[in-house]
Amino acid sequence: MEDILHRLEGLGYRLTPQRMMVVAAVERADGHISAEEIYSQIRARHPRVNISTVYRTLDLLKAEGLVAEIDLGEGRVRYHPVDKGHHHHLICRRCGAIIDMDEATLIPLKGVLREKYGFESDLRHLAVFGHCLNCAKLNDADVSFD
Amino acid sequence: MEDILHRLEGLGYRLTPQRMMVVAAVERADGHISAEEIYSQIRARHPRVNISTVYRTLDLLKAEGLVAEIDLGEGRVRYHPVDKGHHHHLICRRCGAIIDMDEATLIPLKGVLREKYGFESDLRHLAVFGHCLNCAKLNDADVSFD
DNA sequence: AAGAGTATTGTGATCGTTTATCAATATACA
DNA sequence: TGTATATTGATAAACGATCACAATACTCTT
Numbered sequence: 325m326e327d328i329l330h331r332l333e334g335l336g337y338r339l340t341p342q343r344m345m346v347v348a349a350v351e352r353a354d355g356h357i358s359a360e361e362i363y364s365q366i367r368a369r370h371p372r373v374n375i376s377t378v379y380r381t382l383d384l385l386k387a388e389g390l391v392a393e394i395d396l397g398e399g400r401v402r403y404h405p406v407d408k409g410h411h412h413h414l415i416c417r418r419c420g421a422i423i424d425m426d427e428a429t430l431i432p433l434k435g436v437l438r439e440k441y442g443f444e445s446d447l448r449h450l451a452v453f454g455h456c457l458n459c460a461k462l463n464d465a466d467v468s469f470d
Numbered sequence: 471m472e473d474i475l476h477r478l479e480g481l482g483y484r485l486t487p488q489r490m491m492v493v494a495a496v497e498r499a500d501g502h503i504s505a506e507e508i509y510s511q512i513r514a515r516h517p518r519v520n521i522s523t524v525y526r527t528l529d530l531l532k533a534e535g536l537v538a539e540i541d542l543g544e545g546r547v548r549y550h551p552v553d554k555g556h557h558h559h560l561i562c563r564r565c566g567a568i569i570d571m572d573e574a575t576l577i578p579l580k581g582v583l584r585e586k587y588g589f590e591s592d593l594r595h596l597a598v599f600g601h602c603l604n605c606a607k608l609n610d611a612d613v614s615f616d
Numbered sequence: 617a618a619g620a621g622t623a624t625t626g627t628g629a630t631c632g633t634t635t636a637t638c639a640a641t642a643t644a645c646a
Numbered sequence: 647t648g649t650a651t652a653t654t655g656a657t658a659a660a661c662g663a664t665c666a667c668a669a670t671a672c673t674c675t676t
Contacts, residue, residue: 338643340653360633374655379634395543399663400633414589423587433579441569442603443560452596457588484672486624506662520626525663545634546662618676625670631663641654646647 327351328390328405335388342366342373346381355422356394356402356411394449396422404449412450418459425452473497474536474551481534488512488519492527501568502540502548502557540595542568550595558596564605571598 326334328347333339349362363378382403385391393401396415404411412425430447437443454460472480474493479485495508509524528549531537539547542561550557558571576593583589600606 338652340642342654358633372655376635376656377654380654383635395541397541414583414587414591416589417592423589425583425587429582429586430579433576436575437560437571437598437600440575441560441571442606443562443569443598443600444602444606445560445598445600446563447598447600450598452583452589452591452593454583454589454591454593456590460588460590484623486671488625504662518626522627522664523625526625529664620675621673623670623672625668627668628666630665633661635658635660637656637658639654639656641652643652644650646649 328385331390332385332388337384341370342377343381343384345370345373346378347385350382350385350391350403351405353404356396356404358400358402360400362403392449394451396451397453412447413452414456415451415453416456416459417453418455418462421456421459423456425450474531474553477536478531478534483530487516488523489527489530491516491519492524493531496528496531496537496549497551499550502542502550504546504548506546508549538595540597542597543599558593559598560602561597561599562602562605563599564601564608567602567605569602571596 328351329339329344332343332347337343345366346362349365350357353361359375359378359382362382363373363375366373366378382391385403386393389406391403392406393403394411394413395401396413412427412430414423414425415421416423427447430450434445434447437445474497475485475490478489478493483489491512492508495511496503499507505521505524505528508528509519509521512519512524528537531549532539535552537549538552539549540557540559541547542559558573558576560569560571561567562569573593576596580591580593583591
């Protein structure tokens with residue numbers, strides 16, 4: 325599993341400074357990073373780089389299967405390297421906490437969906453909303469999910 | 471379980487023509503409907519109604535717990551009456567098919583998330599992406615989820 | 617029925633994210 | 647060196663959604 329830059333190069337793309345910076349930002353981010361976050365990191369040191377280039381590079385990385393998008397319902401999309409394993413998230417509606425979920429937790433669901441619906445689910449990055457431990461207590465009086 | 475209009479009235483809101491049209495559109499839609507779809511239905515007969523009013527009414531209905539939002543990852547949000555039961559969707563990435571998923575399918579997952587993470591998940595409308603039966607066959611050669 | 621106060625709407629601007637267009641620049645290659 | 651190609655920067659604009667505020671519609675009291 326080569327790193328993203330080398331795979332890009334192997335695919336015949338030029339390794340421009342802009343592309344290197346976008347790739348570095350995506351790889352440096354421990355979790356998921358948005359285009360705007362990548363852009364502001366780059367702009368801090370290289371103010372002439374354009375956000376179009378960030379989006380273009382992300383599109384390229386996505387098309388080549390090197391990064392993946394995830395929509396956490398924030399009104400913007402986040403990106404992460406595909407080779408860093410799968411990510412599932414439990415997102416607290418109250419405090420915004422994002423809890424990483426173990427992949428194994430979803431294996432039974434995947435099996436059931438295949439058996440019951442003949443559906444091959446892509447559970448590489450699932451987002452489940454709800455309330456975390458603390459907020460569930462705080463919210464007991466107000467809200468109830470069923 | 472009264473209908474949305476009567477519950478709105480009971481809550482002390484005025485039953486304006488605009489609100490009635492928005493509510494009617496939401497209730498008429500069998501699945502989920504977007505703000506833009508509601509707006510264009512209304513505009514066809516009442517061109518002077520403004521899209522702000524549509525959004526405002528949807529916000530009101532949402533705040534009063536009469537309709538719920540769901541984000542199917544389309545870049546826009548869809549709305550449905552809460553009293554029509556919970557909806558879960560299996561969305562085919564290839565053909566766009568939206569398969570309704572039985573609610574019971576998710577009960578085990580809900581339990582596991584509570585036990586393992588202390589997370590009270592809100593599984594009222596979950597969207598799972600993947601490939602439907604037909605497209606899974608067609609796609610066997612191209613793509614593989616794991 | 618008239619007027620005061622409140623609720624609701626229309627208008628138009630604006631926001632944030634993302635995409636499109638196109639000229640300018642940088643690179644590769646003959 | 648010159649030419650073709652790849653890539654970028656600048657700018658506008660598409661898109662869904664929100665906002666502020668004046669205009670309108672309604673309710674309620676008298």
